[in-house]
Amino acid sequence: MxxxxxxxxxxxxxxxxxxxxxxxxxxxxxxxxxxxxxxxxxxxxxxTADLADYPVSGRAQEIADRIEAVAGEEKDPRFAQAVLEESTELLIDCPFLLAETRFGHIAPNAGVDRSNVPDHDLLLLPKRxxxxxxxxxxxxxxxxxxxxxxxxxxxxxxxxxxxxxxxxxxxxxxxxxxxxxxxxxxxxxxxxxxxxxxxxxxxxxxxxxxxxxxxxxxxxxxxxxxxxxxxxxxxxxxxxxxxxxxxxxxxxxxxxx
Amino acid sequence: MxxxxxxxxxxxxxxxxxxxxxxxxxxxxxxxxxxxxxxxxxxxxxxTADLADYPVSGRAQEIADRIEAVAGEEKDPRFAQAVLEESTELLIDCPFLLAETRFGHIAPNAGVDRSNVPDHDLLLLPKRxxxxxxxxxxxxxxxxxxxxxxxxxxxxxxxxxxxxxxxxxxxxxxxxxxxxxxxxxxxxxxxxxxxxxxxxxxxxxxxxxxxxxxxxxxxxxxxxxxxxxxxxxxxxxxxxxxxxxxxxxxxxxxxxx
Ligand SMILES: Nc1nc2c(ncn2[C@@H]2O[C@H](COP(=O)(O)OP(=O)(O)O)[C@@H](O)[C@H]2O)c(=O)[nH]1
Ligand SMILES: Nc1nc2c(ncn2[C@@H]2O[C@H](COP(=O)(O)OP(=O)(O)O)[C@@H](O)[C@H]2O)c(=O)[nH]1
Ligand SMILES: [Mn+2]
Ligand SMILES: [Mn+2]
Ligand SMILES: [Mn+2]
Ligand SMILES: [Mn+2]
CATH class of the missing domain: 3.30.1330.100 (CofE-like)
Structure with a gap:
C-alpha cells in the first residue's frame, strides 16, 4: 500500500x-x-462565512459568556452562533462545544474551522x-x-x-x-x-x-x-x-x- | 509513504x-x-489465560447476570471477572463492558480478546x-x-x-x-x-x-x-x-x- x-x-x-x-x-x-x-x-x-453573518441569539450569548468565565479568555458569541446554526445537537456546551452536524458527524465546534481560510473568518464543513x-x-x-x-x-x-x-x-x-x-x-x-x-x-x-x-x-x-x-x-x-x-x-x- | x-x-x-x-x-x-x-x-x-483461572466474584456475577438479562444470551461471569482483573475502572458495565486498563487505555472488555488464541480461552493485552x-x-x-x-x-x-x-x-x-x-x-x-x-x-x-x-x-x-x-x-x-x-x-x- x-x-x-x-x-x-x-x-x-x-x-x-x-x-x-x-x-x-x-x-x-x-x-x-x-x-x-x-x-x-x-x-x-x-x-466560507464571516462572524458578521451571525447575529447573536440569547443561547449563543449565554454559551460564550459561560465559556469565557470558565476559560478566562474572550469568546466571540458570533462563533457560538455559527456552531449552533451548523448543528442539530450540542452534546457539550462548556468548556468547549461538541456538536452533531446535520449529516451526523460529531465534532468540536461542529467542524467550524478558523484555520486555512483566506479572506473570511470561518470555514464550515461541506453540507453533505x-x-x-x-x-x-x-x-x-x-x-x-x-x-x-x-x-x-x-x-x-x-x-x-x-x-x-x-x-x-x-x-x-x-x-x-x-x-x-x-x-x-x-x-x-x-x-x-x-x-x-x-x-x-x-x-x-x-x-x-x-x-x-x-x-x-x-x-x-x-x-x-x-x-x-x-x-x-x-x-x-x-x-x-x-x-x-x-x-x-x-x-x-x-x-x- | x-x-x-x-x-x-x-x-x-x-x-x-x-x-x-x-x-x-x-x-x-x-x-x-x-x-x-x-x-x-x-x-x-x-x-494467555483460561476462563478457569477466574473464580467469579460477586461483582462479576452481577455484571454477567445483568448483561445476560439485557442481551438475552448467556454470558460467562468468568469473562467479566477477567475484565475486572485487567482494569482499574469500569466506565460502562451494561450492556457491554468498557474499561480502563492498568496502562491507561480505555477499551471494550479492557482489550481482553477471544480471537486468534490457540489452546487458550483468552488473550490479555500486554501489561505495559x-x-x-x-x-x-x-x-x-x-x-x-x-x-x-x-x-x-x-x-x-x-x-x-x-x-x-x-x-x-x-x-x-x-x-x-x-x-x-x-x-x-x-x-x-x-x-x-x-x-x-x-x-x-x-x-x-x-x-x-x-x-x-x-x-x-x-x-x-x-x-x-x-x-x-x-x-x-x-x-x-x-x-x-x-x-x-x-x-x-x-x-x-x-x-x-
Ligand atoms: N493546495 C492547497 N492546500 C490547502 C488549501 N487549504 C488547506 N490546504 C492544506 O490542506 C491540508 C489540510 O488542511 P486542514 O485545514 O488541516 O484541513 P482539514 O483537516 O480538512 O480541516 C494542509 O496541508 C493545508 O496546508 C488550499 O486551498 N490549497
Ligand atoms: N503470523 C501470525 N499472525 C497472527 C498471529 N496471531 C494473530 N495473527 C494475525 O494478526 C492480525 C491481527 O490480529 P488481531 O487479533 O486483529 O490483533 P489485534 O488487533 O492486536 O487485537 C490478523 O491478521 C491475524 O491473522 C500469530 O500468532 N502469527
Ligand atoms: Mn477541519
Ligand atoms: Mn486537518
Ligand atoms: Mn485486540
Ligand atoms: Mn485487530
Missing amino acids: KLNGVADLPEIRPGDDIAALVAERAALEPGDVLTVASTIVSKAEGR PSESAKRIRAGLAQQGIEDVAVIVTDTCGRSFRHGQRGVAIGWAGMPASRDWRGEHDRDGHELGVTVQSVVDELAAAANLVTGEGAGGTPAVVVRDWEFGDHAGSNELFRAVEDDFVRQALREWSFDDT | KLNGVADLPEIRPGDDIAALVAERAALEPGDVLTVASTIVSKAEGR PSESAKRIRAGLAQQGIEDVAVIVTDTCGRSFRHGQRGVAIGWAGMPASRDWRGEHDRDGHELGVTVQSVVDELAAAANLVTGEGAGGTPAVVVRDWEFGDHAGSNELFRAVEDDFVRQALREWSFDDT
Missing part, C-alpha cells in the same frame, strides 16, 4: 473543480482511493460530504478516470485520548467498513472485531501525509490497497439509541461552580 | 523473540516505523505495551537495526461512530504526537488543530494491511514517512480531570427497566 500527496494544488476558490485539478496533477488508476481534505471541498463549495465525494468521483469519471473511490476527510479529536486524527466525513465508490461478521480467526472461531471502519483508517493514513499546517497537500492518492473479499457496510455515524456516550453526555454538565 | 506487511510470520508462542522473527523476514531501514499487533506481543509475553515496544526496538538494535520506531497496536471502537479501527497502545522511538502549537496556517494564523496523534494514525494505516481475520500479517513496515520538524508530545491517554466523556459515563447508567 502506498500513499502519495497530490503536489502543487493551488489555493482553492469557490467553484473550483477539484476532480479536474487533481486529475491534472496525479495519474490516478482504477482501484485507487483519493482522499480530499474537507477544507478544500468547503472552499470549492463556497462554505458524501454527496461532495460522489460529485468529485463523477468529475473524475468525466476526466476518463473510472473506479476511484473518494473520501472527504477532516481532523478531529477522540474520546479518552489526547490529540486529533484524520477521520472520514464523506465517501463514495466504496463501503465505509469491512464487515467481518461470519468470518473466522486463525483457529476457526468467530471474530470478536466485526466491523472495520476502513474509511476512517484511510483518512487517518492520509492525514499523516497531509498534516495540519501550511504544507498544502490536501489530497492524497492511496494505491495498492484492496477492500478485499468482505461484506461492506455504509453506516458510520451512530444513531442515538445505541450511542451510550451521547446518552451520557446529554445528562452531564460541566461543573463550573 | 509505503506500508508493507511482514510476510510469513509463524504462529507466535510464549518466549518468541518478535524482533528477531521480524528482522529475518523484513529488510528494515533507519527511519522505518514497525507496527506490531498486540495479539502477537501478548502471545510472545505469555499473556510501551515497554513491550521498547523491548522490540532494543531487540532490533541487537540485530544491527537502528533507528526504527515501534508501535504496538490494537483494534478498538470509537465514540459516536460504528466500527473499530487500529489504535496505538504502546510506542517507542518516536513521540506519540506531532505538536503543531505555535505553527501557522497558510494565511499566517495560529492553527486550530494543535496535536496530531500520529501513533494512532500509523496504527490505523497499518490495520488496513493487517485486517482482523486469519490473514496472519500482524507486523507492518511503514517506510518514507517522516515525523518532520515539529515538537513532540508523549501523552496519549487522557487524565480524568480533562476527560469529560469519562466524567459523563461515571454518572450515567444503562436504563434496563
Whole structure:
C-alpha cells in the first residue's frame, strides 16, 4: 500500500473543480482511493462565512459568556452562533462545544474551522460530504478516470485520548467498513472485531501525509490497497439509541461552580 | 509513504523473540516505523489465560447476570471477572463492558480478546505495551537495526461512530504526537488543530494491511514517512480531570427497566 500527496494544488476558490485539478496533477488508476481534505471541498463549495453573518441569539450569548468565565479568555458569541446554526445537537456546551452536524458527524465546534481560510473568518464543513465525494468521483469519471473511490476527510479529536486524527466525513465508490461478521480467526472461531471502519483508517493514513499546517497537500492518492473479499457496510455515524456516550453526555454538565 | 506487511510470520508462542522473527523476514531501514499487533506481543509475553483461572466474584456475577438479562444470551461471569482483573475502572458495565486498563487505555472488555488464541480461552493485552515496544526496538538494535520506531497496536471502537479501527497502545522511538502549537496556517494564523496523534494514525494505516481475520500479517513496515520538524508530545491517554466523556459515563447508567 502506498500513499502519495497530490503536489502543487493551488489555493482553492469557490467553484473550483477539484476532480479536474487533481486529475491534472496525479495519474490516478482504477482501484485507487483519493482522499480530499474537507477544507478544500468547503472552499470549492463556497462554505466560507464571516462572524458578521451571525447575529447573536440569547443561547449563543449565554454559551460564550459561560465559556469565557470558565476559560478566562474572550469568546466571540458570533462563533457560538455559527456552531449552533451548523448543528442539530450540542452534546457539550462548556468548556468547549461538541456538536452533531446535520449529516451526523460529531465534532468540536461542529467542524467550524478558523484555520486555512483566506479572506473570511470561518470555514464550515461541506453540507453533505458524501454527496461532495460522489460529485468529485463523477468529475473524475468525466476526466476518463473510472473506479476511484473518494473520501472527504477532516481532523478531529477522540474520546479518552489526547490529540486529533484524520477521520472520514464523506465517501463514495466504496463501503465505509469491512464487515467481518461470519468470518473466522486463525483457529476457526468467530471474530470478536466485526466491523472495520476502513474509511476512517484511510483518512487517518492520509492525514499523516497531509498534516495540519501550511504544507498544502490536501489530497492524497492511496494505491495498492484492496477492500478485499468482505461484506461492506455504509453506516458510520451512530444513531442515538445505541450511542451510550451521547446518552451520557446529554445528562452531564460541566461543573463550573 | 509505503506500508508493507511482514510476510510469513509463524504462529507466535510464549518466549518468541518478535524482533528477531521480524528482522529475518523484513529488510528494515533507519527511519522505518514497525507496527506490531498486540495479539502477537501478548502471545510472545505469555499473556494467555483460561476462563478457569477466574473464580467469579460477586461483582462479576452481577455484571454477567445483568448483561445476560439485557442481551438475552448467556454470558460467562468468568469473562467479566477477567475484565475486572485487567482494569482499574469500569466506565460502562451494561450492556457491554468498557474499561480502563492498568496502562491507561480505555477499551471494550479492557482489550481482553477471544480471537486468534490457540489452546487458550483468552488473550490479555500486554501489561505495559510501551515497554513491550521498547523491548522490540532494543531487540532490533541487537540485530544491527537502528533507528526504527515501534508501535504496538490494537483494534478498538470509537465514540459516536460504528466500527473499530487500529489504535496505538504502546510506542517507542518516536513521540506519540506531532505538536503543531505555535505553527501557522497558510494565511499566517495560529492553527486550530494543535496535536496530531500520529501513533494512532500509523496504527490505523497499518490495520488496513493487517485486517482482523486469519490473514496472519500482524507486523507492518511503514517506510518514507517522516515525523518532520515539529515538537513532540508523549501523552496519549487522557487524565480524568480533562476527560469529560469519562466524567459523563461515571454518572450515567444503562436504563434496563
Ligand atoms: N493546495 C492547497 N492546500 C490547502 C488549501 N487549504 C488547506 N490546504 C492544506 O490542506 C491540508 C489540510 O488542511 P486542514 O485545514 O488541516 O484541513 P482539514 O483537516 O480538512 O480541516 C494542509 O496541508 C493545508 O496546508 C488550499 O486551498 N490549497
Ligand atoms: N503470523 C501470525 N499472525 C497472527 C498471529 N496471531 C494473530 N495473527 C494475525 O494478526 C492480525 C491481527 O490480529 P488481531 O487479533 O486483529 O490483533 P489485534 O488487533 O492486536 O487485537 C490478523 O491478521 C491475524 O491473522 C500469530 O500468532 N502469527
Ligand atoms: Mn477541519
Ligand atoms: Mn486537518
Ligand atoms: Mn485486540
Ligand atoms: Mn485487530
